[in-house]
Amino acid sequence: MKETEKTLVFNKLLDQYQYLGLTEEFIDEEADFTIHNLKDIHQVIPYQSPVYRTNFFSFVFVKDGSGKYTTDELVFEIRPGTIYFTNPGHFKSYEWRTLEEVYLVTLSESFLKENVHADIFDEFPFLLAETVPPRVIKPDVFTEFEQLYQQINRAYFSRSVYKNRIIGNLFVVLLLRIKECFWKDYNPIYEGNRSSQIVKNFKKLLEKHYRQLASGEAQMMFRVQDYADAQHLHPNYLNNVIKSKTGKAIGTWISEKTIAEAKSMLQNSAISIKEVAYRLGFSESANFSNYFKKHTGFSPVFYRKQQSGTTS
Structure with missing residues (x-):
């Protein structure tokens, strides 16, 4: 994708949803961390987003949904069992053809360093990778991820004074599982670029x-x-x-x-x-x-x- 004057840049997910006219009620205006089922956000399917950039990390867990997402010049198909993540700065767009249960987690670098791991990029270097291809996970393995992000979801909507610490600790486990599934045989898509x-x-x-x-x-x-x-x-x-x-x-x-x-x-x-x-x-x-x-x-x-x- 080529950058144009119309390319949108969003510092927070709330800014993105407000601009696109999507449902905002599940997004905390003050939070540097969000988690929700995209079905609650997208009332009309199919949906095609414009091209945009974000200044936060995104993790997507597709239990039941289909479509595609584009990062820079690369296009990836999405189907049930897909897990993918993106880091700040890339051109992105996405399309949902069906959407039943797809959880999106977004968080800032500050949240990662303050609540997940002080040396986050030493422990999880894949977070800085240019582009990591999505993976379609076997159902039994996906269930393990589902249990983790659902625990995070419950913590996020709780009133616990330790909410961020609980989320941070659960997210460490989630990142370790992602590292195990994605990073062992990782080869950069842009090798040689x-x-x-x-x-x-x-x-x-x-x-x-x-x-x-x-x-x-x-x-x-x-x-x-x-x-x-x-x-x-x-x-x-x-x-x-x-x-x-x-x-x-x-x-x-x-x-x-x-x-x-x-x-x-x-x-x-x-x-x-x-x-x-x-x-x-x-x-x-x-x-x-x-x-x-x-x-x-x-x-x-x-x-x-x-x-x-x-x-x-």
Whole structure:
């Protein structure tokens, strides 16, 4: 698919459903995690979506449904027993010819890191893969997945104060089963495609560098030039490849990664905000606070209090 000015970009599933005129009542406006049966959303079948991009991860479990989905130039048929997932940045569209029981899970990188696994992409590297083909799972194996996502569904709609932790732990099990089913004999669809390899290398370096910042092994945030030097590329060329393949410029990837790491540290550690700023490469905590507020609308102090439940 070629990018056009009409390509839609959605940061949250709620934004997507609102734009497409789909049912929104099952989507929590504040949540970075959603799960629901698509039959409750699509009142009219068959349905054909427009081309769009999302800035969140999607996992689809097809117990009873048929259609197809497209990611970039690749088209995949969907039939009962299909499981597939997509990560942020790709051109996507989908078509449902029949739809009875198909569960969609969406979640942000922040949710993954805060509630599933702090080193999520080390433990589950397939989440960063360019494109992973769907798998049609044997009925008995699919039943195991069904039991997991139904448990997650019940937790999501519960009122438990531990809801996110329960979801996070169940999702670890779900990802381990996906890893077992999808990753053992994985071969990249775009093997040999230079642009796709550049994107994969960039994502891996981005993740590695922010781990080093968080652990204190690195003190300065990489610039575009640093990411380009790592692959012996001109920075303009690298930025063009990243933007054309993912829909986001390198600067956007860096800022989103910085905020995701900042949120994780503010929520999951007791280190001072000054130390968080230092670990993320900011020379002054005031600069970090301004940066964080610009991208989230909250100060780091307020965000930490909000996550700990101490705001009045």
